[in-house]
Structures are given as structure tokens and as C-alpha cells.
Amino acid sequence: MQFSDIIGQEEVKQHLVQTVLENRVSHAQLFLGPEGSGSLALALAYAQFISCLEPGPADSCGHCSSCRKYSKLIHPDLHFSYPFFAKKAEDTALKYLSEWREAFLSNPYLNLNEWRNQLDAENKQANINIAECHQIIHKLSLKPFESEYKVMIMWLPEHLEKEGNSLLKIIEEPAQKTLFLLVAQNQDQILQTIISRTQLVKIPRLKDRDVSELLMYKKGVSETKASQIAYLSEGNLQAALTFLQSDENDNFQLFSAWMRMTYADQGGTILEFVDKAAKLGRENQKNFLRFGINMIRESVLILSGASQLVHLSDAELNFITNFSRFMDLQKAEAISGELEKAHYHVERNANPKILFLDVSLQLVKILKFNTLPAGTQYIQN
Numbered sequence: 001m002q003f004s005d006i007i008g009q010e011e012v013k014q015h016l017v018q019t020v021l022e023n024r025v026s027h028a029q030l031f032l033g034p035e036g037s038g039s040l041a042l043a044l045a046y047a048q049f050i051s052c053l054e055p056g057p058a059d060s061c062g063h064c065s066s067c068r069k070y071s072k073l074i075h076p077d078l079h080f081s082y083p084f085f086a087k088k089a090e091d092t093a094l095k096y097l098s099e100w101r102e103a104f105l106s107n108p109y110l111n112l113n114e115w116r117n118q119l120d121a122e123n124k125q126a127n128i129n130i131a132e133c134h135q136i137i138h139k140l141s142l143k144p145f146e147s148e149y150k151v152m153i154m155w156l157p158e159h160l161e162k163e164g165n166s167l168l169k170i171i172e173e174p175a176q177k178t179l180f181l182l183v184a185q186n187q188d189q190i191l192q193t194i195i196s197r198t199q200l201v202k203i204p205r206l207k208d209r210d211v212s213e214l215l216m217y218k219k220g221v222s223e224t225k226a227s228q229i230a231y232l233s234e235g236n237l238q239a240a241l242t243f244l245q246s247d248e249n250d251n252f253q254l255f256s257a258w259m260r261m262t263y264a265d266q267g268g269t270i271l272e273f274v275d276k277a278a279k280l281g282r283e284n285q286k287n288f289l290r291f292g293i294n295m296i297r298e299s300v301l302i303l304s305g306a307s308q309l310v311h312l313s314d315a316e317l318n319f320i321t322n323f324s325r326f327m328d329l330q331k332a333e334a335i336s337g338e339l340e341k342a343h344y345h346v347e348r349n350a351n352p353k354i355l356f357l358d359v360s361l362q363l364v365k366i367l368k369f370n371t372l373p374a375g376t377q378y379i380q381n
């Protein structure tokens with residue numbers, strides 16, 4: 001994780017880099033920022049910068065042996081602690097290290113809920129237990145293996161039990177070249193004794209502009225939609241990604257219903273659909289059609305026997321597998337062509353009612369009456 005991988009937070013990044021350049025890295029720091037602000041990612045980028053063998057003026061190099069290990073979270077001098085579900089008293093966070101790496105690498109902005117889902121949810125009480133505290137003390141008593149610094153990043157120290165006080169001594173008088181970074185969201189829920197022994201790094205919520213830019217450039221969301229989601233998510237990137245997903249779910253509901261009514265040729269419901277689609281607005285119509293084109297592409301994979309390449313949620317996969325039974329490659333190509341054409345016309349301000357009615361009728365022809373529109377590129381089955 002490099003600073004450049006993290007959106008926004010330019011002032012925090014500058015401050016952190018400055019502490020390294022001025023040689024005043026405090027050995028115990030509390031990164032305090034709201035959910036979805038990127039505080040965990042910032043702590044990791046900071047540790048990577050400090051451990052980098054060829055650092056630039058404002059970021060780690062990203063390619064030295066230390067950076068490469070950091071990018072996979074496998075550096076021997078990088079340790080993590082986080083809440084987990086202890087089944088036995090002697091369980092420590094180490095037991096869930098591979099789940100942790102996977103969860104963080106797939107979403108550095110993850111929240112406790114997402115992490116909980118990654119773990120066995122049977123036992124609901126997630127915390128950082130006494131066995132884990134002893135493990136931390138042990139890990140930090142060892143000399144660094146490869147780096148100058150040994151780093152412990154503790155995510156959500158709010159979940160330390162009162163035995164967390166056993167950590168006070170190493171926070172106050174750490175071994176040489178030890179860096180203890182605590183990443184928290186709620187100051188009121190952290191042991192007061194820990195707060196008083198750490199240096200505070202305050203991380204603000206993300207700016208709406210940063211969130212909307214990420215949605216636009218990394219997730220392909222339209223500008224209008226991106227600023228809408230950014231506004232609703234109040235600087236919480238995790239919330240923004242969840243909004244985005246539920247938005248895709250709406251597309252899925254509408255698209256799967258549409259396909260069902262066209263292959264069953266349900267005239268009345270098609271008119272209802274047309275009304276609904278016409279009211280979506282231009283940007284949403286484009287998103288909806290893009291979503292549909294993608295779904296058809298996935299069904300082509302299934303039809304060509306390459307289901308292992310399909311990337312869909314369970315519900316989507318279920319639908320598209322059933323739907324593929326009404327399809328063949330030529331029909332898929334024809335439907336895709338109709339959706340592409342519709343997308344083109346939406347962009348050029350076509351009347352949405354006429355447009356969606358026309359596409360629906362074309363789809364009925366293709367799916368129900370096996371009539372392929374003129375100009376369809378025929379594929380050899």
C-alpha cells in the first residue's frame with residue numbers, strides 16, 4: 001500500500017511523511033478516523049514508507065523487496081492485530097491471518113461488518129483477547145528480521161478487553177525501533193490509559209469530491225450518480241461502495257424482470273417496464289443498459305462453456321444460467337446489439353418511452369419468435 005494508492009487525505013499524508021523526514025517518528029501512534037476514511041490504509045502506507053529501502057521524497061518506492069512484501073502483507077516485520085472470534089481462550093488473531101490478508105487486500109476500506117462476514121459468524125463476540133495481547137508482547141520483544149523497524153498495526157483497539165492494559169508497558173517503553181500503530185474509530189471506546197500514552201493522528205472524513213472521483217474513475221460510475229452517492233455516503237468510502245452495490249442490485253432486479261417479460265411476451269408488464277425505465281433519467285438508463293450488456297456478455301461465457309470465467313453474484317448467476325436456456329450465441333449477439341444501440345440513442349436524447357418500447361419489442365422478437373434483426377453479426381456456433 002503506497003500513499004498514492006489512497007484517495008484524498010493529502011494533509012495527513014504530508015504530515016506523516018514530514019515526521020519521517022524530520023526523524024521524529026513517534027513509536028506509539030493512534031490513527032483516529034471515522035469508518036471509510038482510509039485510516040487503516042494510511043497506517044499501512046506509513047509503515048511501508050518507513051520500511052522502504054529506496055523511498056522517494058513523499059512515498060515508498062513500491063518495488064524494493066520490502067515494498068513487495070508489504071504489498072502482500074507478508075513482510076516478516078509487519079504484524080497485525082484485529083478483533084476476531086475466539087473459539088478457545090488461547091486463540092489469537094494469527095489464526096485468521098489469511099482471512100485478514102484477503103479481506104484487507106480486496107478492500108482496504110473495510111469495516112467491522114465486512115470483516116465479520118469474512119469470519120465465522122456463529123460466535124458474535126469479536127474482540128482482542130488476553131491471549132492476543134500476550135502474543136503482541138512476544139512479537140514485539142523479538143528483534144526485527146529484515147527491516148530497521150518492527151511494526152504492529154492494531155485495527156480497532158476499541159475491542160481490546162480490559163486486559164489491554166497489559167500492553168501499556170510496551171506502548172510506553174517499547175523495544176528499540178518498534179512502531180505501534182493503533183487504528184481506531186471511536187475515541188470514547190478506547191481505554192483511557194492507552195489514549196494517554198499514544199500520539200494522536202487525526203484523520204478527517206473523506207471529501208465528497210474524493211469519493212465521487214474514485215467512483216467515476218475506478219468504478220465507471222457516471223458523474224451525476226457518483227456525486228449523488230458521494231453526498232449520501234458522507235465521506236465514508238465503504239458506505240459509498242455499498243450504495244453502489246445496491247444500485248447495481250436495482251439494475252439486476254429491473255433487468256432480470258425485463259428479460260423474463262420479453263421471453264414470455266407479456267405485453268401489459270412490458271408497458272409497465274417502459275414507464276419505469278423512462279423515468280430513470282438519462283444517466284441511470286445508460287447505467288442500466290451497460291449493466292444489461294455486461295449480463296449478456298456473461299451469458300455468452302456460459303453458452304460457450306466458459307462458466308469458470310463468469311464473475312457474478314449468486315442471484316445474478318442463478319438468473320443468467322436459467323436465462324441462457326432460452327438463448328444461443330446468435331440471440332445473445334442480437335440482444336447485445338440492441339442494447340448497445342439503445343445506449344447510443346439514450347446518449348443522443350432519444351425519447352425514452354419510444355426507445356424502451358422499441359427495444360422491448362425487438363427482444364420479444366428475438367427471444368420469443370426467434371427472429372433476428374437485420375444486420376446481426378452471425379456467429380458460428
Ligand SMILES: [Zn+2]
Nearest residue numbers: 052061064067
Ligand atoms: Zn520500497
